[in-house]
Amino acid sequence: MTNDTHDPTRRSWVERSNSADTDFPIQNLPLGVFRRRGSGDVPGVGVAIGDQILDLRAARKLGLLDGLSPALADAAAASTLNGLMALGQLESSHLRHLLMRILDADGRLAEPQSLVAMDHAELLVPAAIGDYTDFYSSIFHATRVGALFRPENPLAANYKYVPIAYHGRSSSIVPSGTPIKRPRGQLKGPDDAPRVGPSERLDYEVEVGFFAGAANVLGEPLTLAEAEDRIFGLCIVNDWSARDIQVWESQPLGPFLSKNFATTVSPWVVTREALAPFRCPAFTRPPGDPPPLPYLSSPANEGAGGFDVRVEVSLRSAAMQRAGLAPFGVSRASLRDMYWTFAQMAAHHTSNGCNLRPGDLVASGTISGPGHGAEGCLLEMTRGGADPIELPTGEKRTFLADGDEVIMRAYCERAGYARIGFGECRGVIS
């Protein structure tokens, strides 16, 4: 058994995890929080492996975690990932190596009674999220959306200097699968006073977020290198947005009710360590763009600060569901095309002394690539509702209709490495 946790030849005794198309091979080992469906059990930490979940509280009772430090074993038996996130990189690495030994086909730690079938589990929001921050890091998204609202000046003068962000709402973050209620709000025509009604321009935004690990004390900024180390792991984020509410409420303090009615996260946190083979250079700025300011610049970040995480959005209407049609692919893009890396976002976030706590969620902003088909939300894809997309049923969509299901998936692929999947981030509009 090699010590390389990325070795693509490694197999597990959990059979389905050895299939080429699984999101969760033994090289992945993402962490989440679950309980047996309908059980009302206290939630516990689990690890996704193929179509199964390794229950860490059960594993601990079986003595499988005996090699870990008491703090790490306690954190693994908790009801959120916050404790594991707080322990830092070295402990995370110990856990990864132990999990690999437990699940390795050549290991001697096969304990099927510590597994729960994913089909029998309810997957929850994996951390108690203290603060949720949402960035705006795709220059393609910012430019295309900016052109709809400010054609004369699509990209604000600060964009290439400041990783733009706002604080989102923690209380309304829900796990994949939670139905999304169409929000009501103030809707404004061009002339009249606003009326109140259900949003008529309900949209998704596909994003990837990172959970902060042991981060910084209030008043002490992180360097870019420190910020990189504080990334615990990544998940998919759907930043549901009501565009009609947004356009009316956002001056002068930014979006509020247009965003805070719900944010969906995928339940599995793919660790930074699992993603090591998929690091890539930071965005290559076109000639003429200013270089990042010194606190946002380092050769390490330029060389490998990015993550090549590919995201795909698909849509299934109620009629498609009834007809048994598969979800319709709407867009594909990669996190590698973002103007700022996660390390730059975290360094900027703490540059004024603001503290990140373990379990805080920091999202990328809508992930859009340069070309058509890579627009990460409907506002952008349909050019503000001007160009509807057509579904296989012939239905047209500018924004989301009731009964529409939005399915986001993310994964990493590279020759010579096992495919690392993120699972799904789903939600049906109700």
Added chain:
Amino acid sequence: MTNDTHDPTRRSWVERSNSADTDFPIQNLPLGVFRRRGSGDVPGVGVAIGDQILDLRAARKLGLLDGLSPALADAAAASTLNGLMALGQLESSHLRHLLMRILDADGRLAEPQSLVAMDHAELLVPAAIGDYTDFYSSIFHATRVGALFRPENPLAANYKYVPIAYHGRSSSIVPSGTPIKRPRGQLKGPDDAPRVGPSERLDYEVEVGFFAGAANVLGEPLTLAEAEDRIFGLCIVNDWSARDIQVWESQPLGPFLSKNFATTVSPWVVTREALAPFRCPAFTRPPGDPPPLPYLSSPANEGAGGFDVRVEVSLRSAAMQRAGLAPFGVSRASLRDMYWTFAQMAAHHTSNGCNLRPGDLVASGTISGPGHGAEGCLLEMTRGGADPIELPTGEKRTFLADGDEVIMRAYCERAGYARIGFGECRGVIS
């Protein structure tokens, strides 16, 4: 002993609470979280009474809380106020009546061993604040600040319809007395690329916030009447702001690093019940202003939705401190002059289904009145730095200098009632 908890003739066996100038007479009974200074004790819930704190965990051990329901007694012995906030209005009222019996001069429950001198206590942030929301409810503030940045259009078209707000940062909320480190950030001249340095336009904003009690489930808006009931209690909030960082970063998503480096709260939560005698009509809209939309309108709110809480800001420079000079009064205003009431803010906040959790903090926005001397921040007071204020030492201030201490106080006064004070919200710039 009367059953009226607002009876101004009621006195306590804690002598200092009977003085006319105390913030904490027996009619107030604000709740906070404290520990003995330097003790490293687990924090506990306390009640301010004169210059003393009634320690509820100690009171419970002495059997003084025996009349309460087990849930209420447990919440009173916790380390944050969240549990008490979650129990709802009826339980809060039971607690208030019991505390009054314990502390009443005519009662038989005098137990000096359950008191801790305020001088010997460290006062903490009173709740685990899940989400912190900051409104922008003074039309005087919005108009004067708007005129500095957008002279042609000081008040955005949405202002009289939408209670404007943004999400702030929970992690950097600190209790009164915590030194405030001047933030660094991107500073931008009129032409050049930005440079990075300490903010040169550091400001305070005087606000009052409410802590949410048992509130709403995700997806279920609160009516205006329900929203009123979900206000647990109030505290003073200083929304420190770095104006140079703010002006450069805020487009298009609002303020971020210009605000999230620190927010100071006063440690005592003055309950809604204690404030009942100081309710006042909602703001009288001048002729020509549109009426509030139906979900923000009710006769009850118009008649008594406001709180006449008076706020005062004073400033003491390091030189004033060395010279033994008292803080210099800078401004006075009242929460009654806000364009929106707290109930309107909470109803709007939940109108899209967004959930408020017990312990969430919702702040008013800068409290400014109509006239000069009622500007709730230096940006407004000095007209963007054009008109410095002069301190008793002859020092001038446009924005805050290192060593400056900002002291905010708030109180309610009305003939025939005991004065209800909020205590202080202090911070020194370091």
